Amino acid sequence: MRDVGAFDALPEDLTDAGGGTDSLVRATADEPERAAEAALRPRRLDEFVGQRVVRDQLSLVLEAALGRGRAPDHVLLSGPPGLGKTTLAMIIAAELGTSLRVTSGPAIQHAGDLAAVLSSLEEGEVLFIDEIHRLARPAEELLYVAMEDFRVDVVVGKGAGASAIPLSLPPFTVVGATTRAGLLPAPLRDRFGFTGHLDFYADDELERVLVRSAGLLDVPLDADAAAEIASRSRGTPRIANRLLRRVRDWAQVRGDGHLHLPAARAALEVYEVDQRGLDRLDRAVLDALCRRFGGGPVGLTTLAVAVGEEPETVETVAEPFLVREGLVGRTPRGRVALAPAWEHLGLEVPLPGGTLFD
Numbered sequence: 001m002r003d004v005g006a007f008d009a010l011p012e013d014l015t016d017a018g019g020g021t022d023s024l025v026r027a028t029a030d031e032p033e034r035a036a037e038a039a040l041r042p043r044r045l046d047e048f049v050g051q052r053v054v055r056d057q058l059s060l061v062l063e064a065a066l067g068r069g070r071a072p073d074h075v076l077l078s079g080p081p082g083l084g085k086t087t088l089a090m091i092i093a094a095e096l097g098t099s100l101r102v103t104s105g106p107a108i109q110h111a112g113d114l115a116a117v118l119s120s121l122e123e124g125e126v127l128f129i130d131e132i133h134r135l136a137r138p139a140e141e142l143l144y145v146a147m148e149d150f151r152v153d154v155v156v157g158k159g160a161g162a163s164a165i166p167l168s169l170p171p172f173t174v175v176g177a178t179t180r181a182g183l184l185p186a187p188l189r190d191r192f193g194f195t196g197h198l199d200f201y202a203d204d205e206l207e208r209v210l211v212r213s214a215g216l217l218d219v220p221l222d223a224d225a226a227a228e229i230a231s232r233s234r235g236t237p238r239i240a241n242r243l244l245r246r247v248r249d250w251a252q253v254r255g256d257g258h259l260h261l262p263a264a265r266a267a268l269e270v271y272e273v274d275q276r277g278l279d280r281l282d283r284a285v286l287d288a289l290c291r292r293f294g295g296g297p298v299g300l301t302t303l304a305v306a307v308g309e310e311p312e313t314v315e316t317v318a319e320p321f322l323v324r325e326g327l328v329g330r331t332p333r334g335r336v337a338l339a340p341a342w343e344h345l346g347l348e349v350p351l352p353g354g355t356l357f358d
């Protein structure tokens with residue numbers, strides 16, 4: 001793999017998961033985490049667990065392109081963080097036997113940055129653009145033309161005397177990744193011949209991810225421990241692998257090195273990840289909503305003050321999972337606790353419309 005000079009960073013998607021909160025069950029990854037992840041990435045399509053539909057479709061696209069001896073259509077991968085978009089981009093390049101160049105929407109400040117990247121591509125290479133929905137508009141416009149006509153217009157000179165010299169590019173494939181497909185303007189979306197949406201993984205798929213990762217890390221993992229970790233991983237391989245590494249730490253320091261069920265349970269208790277994959281902040285939000293505010297509705301800012309966090313952290317780190325799990329609802333008047341939230345805290349679900357004593 002060859003990275004694109006200054007553009008090889010893959011910053012977190014702060015729009016989706018918040019920045020500073022250090023949580024084991026946050027779906028995004030920072031730089032040190034990415035290094036740990038690299039060792040666990042599947043390298044080929046047949047090692048990539050789950051996502052059967054996307055995998056089958058992609059396999060056809062790649063096989064057909066290889067058969068024709070041409071670069072495949074551009075590929076757009078969408079879905080929440082940590083589900084394997086970057087991994088798939090790397091696999092696409094590997095399956096095509098070509099190299100991967102890596103950049104991201106926020107890393108490209110000016111159209112000229114993108115022009116430089118594009119004009120340095122070699123025939124058949126794959127250009128991975130992470131967080132493509134965060135490309136600046138002029139860069140986006142340059143990208144349409146490059147993707148469609150394999151051409152960039154290099155602007156020479158300034159002001160009224162400026163002129164555009166068309167520079168043709170060898171065929172290449174863009175793989176765009178986005179957590180927000182809806183934010184992509186239609187003209188850009190239309191340039192992708194194939195769009196794959198990645199969904200959260202089922203527990204049995206995460207168990208397979210964990211068994212594979214344990215093999216690579218060379219740690220003995222029991223099937224019931226894998227099931228336990230998988231069930232607390234929020235449908236996300238990145239979180240599953242992260243919890244696996246923490247259970248491995250526990251087993252090494254406090255256990256006998258073997259990752260069995262008691263070790264998994266004890267480790268996840270230390271890290272405050274409960275049976276449903278909720279961490280301390282998630283539970284604090286539920287607790288405040290149910291016990292302090294009687295189930296709501298309560299405004300985001302008030303809720304955030306109650307749990308001692310920034311509103312943005314509550315909204316971007318805790319809330320998406322709580323809403324997805326059906327624990328919390330968002331209404332125009334604020335956040336409300338849904339029945340499973342009360343049950344999760346071991347509290348009685350209040351009757352609709354209040355109790356007899358209201």
Ligand SMILES: Nc1ncnc2c1ncn2[C@@H]1O[C@H](COP(=O)(O)OP(=O)(O)OP(=O)(O)O)[C@@H](O)[C@H]1O
Nearest residue numbers: 037040041048049081082083084085086087237238
């Ligand atoms: N299908 C899979 N099979 C095995 N491991 C996987 C799979 N999908 C993801 N992983 C693992 O999960 C981790 C995160 O994957 P990846 O970086 O590809 O996610 P992403 O969707 O690109 O996330 P982001 O949007 O934050 O960049 C990697 O370590 C990868 O090995």
